[in-house]
Amino acid sequence: MNPKVKDIGEGIREMKIRGAGRIARAAAEALKVFAQNYKGGKDEFREEIKKVRDYLLSTRPTAVSLRNAIYYVLNRMRGESVEEMRESVIQSADEFIRLSLEAVEKIGRFGAERIRDGSTILTHCNSTAALAMIIQAHRDGKDIRVLNTETRPWLQGHITSRTLAKEGIDVTMIVDSAVRYFMRDVDIVIVGADTIASNGAVINKIGTSQIALVAHEARVPFIVAAETYKFSPETVIGRLVEIEERPADEIANPEDFPGVKFRNPVFDATPPEYIDAIITEKGVISPYLAYQIIKEVMHFGAES
Numbered sequence: 588m589n590p591k592v593k594d595i596g597e598g599i600r601e602m603k604i605r606g607a608g609r610i611a612r613a614a615a616e617a618l619k620v621f622a623q624n625y626k627g628g629k630d631e632f633r634e635e636i637k638k639v640r641d642y643l644l645s646t647r648p649t650a651v652s653l654r655n656a657i658y659y660v661l662n663r664m665r666g667e668s669v670e671e672m673r674e675s676v677i678q679s680a681d682e683f684i685r686l687s688l689e690a691v692e693k694i695g696r697f698g699a700e701r702i703r704d705g706s707t708i709l710t711h712c713n714s715t716a717a718l719a720m721i722i723q724a725h726r727d728g729k730d731i732r733v734l735n736t737e738t739r740p741w742l743q744g745h746i747t748s749r750t751l752a753k754e755g756i757d758v759t760m761i762v763d764s765a766v767r768y769f770m771r772d773v774d775i776v777i778v779g780a781d782t783i784a785s786n787g788a789v790i791n792k793i794g795t796s797q798i799a800l801v802a803h804e805a806r807v808p809f810i811v812a813a814e815t816y817k818f819s820p821e822t823v824i825g826r827l828v829e830i831e832e833r834p835a836d837e838i839a840n841p842e843d844f845p846g847v848k849f850r851n852p853v854f855d856a857t858p859p860e861y862i863d864a865i866i867t868e869k870g871v872i873s874p875y876l877a878y879q880i881i882k883e884v885m886h887f888g889a890e891s
Contacts, residue, residue: 600646611656619680651782690814690868695719712792713743714779716812780813784822787859787874799861
């Protein structure tokens with residue numbers, strides 16, 4: 588396997604590349620790199636790109652964005668010659684990356700309209716789409732304040748805090764377990780998504796569902812920012828979203844706790860009844876319209 592493809596895959600697996608959108612764009616880039624560097628016959632090309640596909644799919648099983656990015660590119664592979672197939676993969680990968688970045692920009696514009704001047708916003712983890720909404724509202728001249736969680740165990744909230752502070756936004760970082768304490772000061776919650784199921788449930792960083800429950804109790808609007816390639820076609824046919832669990836050593840050194848078991852799930856599911864709206868590049872929708880979005884983008888996740 589091409590060393591650069593391997594580097595991208597391991598970067599995804601080891602969480603050097605984080606965030607559903609970044610993971611998706613990295614997967615598309617890996618396929619492009621494979622095509623650019625492939626030297627061999629037509630039949631071998633098909634076999635080798637399937638190996639790359641399977642390798643990339645194994646890196647992060649929950650992130651539907653990765654799967655949809657891969658199938659967006661592979662379902663557009665065309666040609667009677669190796670050169671034609673290579674070129675189609677490169678063009679499709681570039682197209683996916685461009686559309687992904689454009690989607691974030693649109694979400695930022697649409698979502699900023701939902702943020703009122705003077706709002707205090709709570710966000711969790713590090714979502715490019717959610718941050719696009721917040722940053723756009725700030726650039727529109729709205730006076731906003733942000734509370735963001737540390738997001739243990741990987742502390743993605745540190746990235747969020749630095750990004751917002753660099754934009755000149757008033758930002759305060761809190762520990763994950765302080766969300767209920769601070770919810771009384773919050774006007775709106777904005778988070779991203781790793782996967783959205785056909786029933787409108789949102790799979791996102793562990794802790795999201797607890798925040799949604801607290802927001803629901805406090806009657807604070809809970810908004811999800813998500814590109815349409817994060818909607819899961821496989822859930823339409825009843826397939827459950829696999830929740831990834833990562834090694835215990837991300838939490839603590841197990842050798843220091845003899846006889847103690849550890850669980851480290853990366854994501855949880857927020858039910859649609861706790862979600863007020865999902866902001867996509869196609870506009871603002873109710874979570875109960877997730878199935879309609881999936882029908883429109885079904886070709887993303889169709890396996891070939």
